[in-house]
Amino acid sequence: MIMVRAIVRPEKSSAVMQSLLEAGYPAVTKIDVAGRGKQRGLRLGNVVYDELPKELLMVVVHEHEKDFVVRAILESARTGDKGAYGDGKIFITPVEEAYTISTGEREA
């Protein structure tokens, strides 16, 4: 299994959650985070925003579902047709085991 962690704009997170739900991935965990990217935050005149608010969405899926989930996130998280700086990142890490606490059942 793999863990897909997507850092997206806060205003886009509900659209991403909706498209994941429609794609058949209802299980998502959402965390508020703050961070900066390679543009070093946001500069508006003299004001520099070093840490921008983002939301981190965490989904754990099977490996063969990776491309599908990533595409669902990319398409809904992008701003405009071409995307814009600050749309976020998707990280994928391996998950070796997963347990459902209510049943104690082990998956994959």
Next chain:
Amino acid sequence: MKEIVAIIRQNRINQTKESLIAAGFPAATATRALGRGRRPVEFDLLNAINENPKESAEILPTLAQGGRLYPKRIISMVVPDEKVAELIRTIIKVNQTGNPGDGKVFVCPVNDVIRVRTGETGPAAIDEMNGSNGR
């Protein structure tokens, strides 16, 4: 070394912390999160609509709320490979009520750990997570 990421009910965090200490796993990082599980659809509602399509107009807005997010706690810790099973057993034992919504436990590989204070790396950097045999 493995990272154990457990998503649990908010009201279980204190019992979980206590029993983790008792089991010899004192170090943990906890965050608040919102989440939903694999059951966004309420089947009772769906059945009610099927039985009674005419009056379903009142129920439909409730259905549209599918995928509501519930507040949860995430607790994550890094342990040596041989302690993974013991830690998972501890977490599941405290958090299991048997109802949907109890949460999930994920096990992820960790390449290296570095203790900032001393610069120690590898298993030496997490020597406090020695489970029950250290006591």
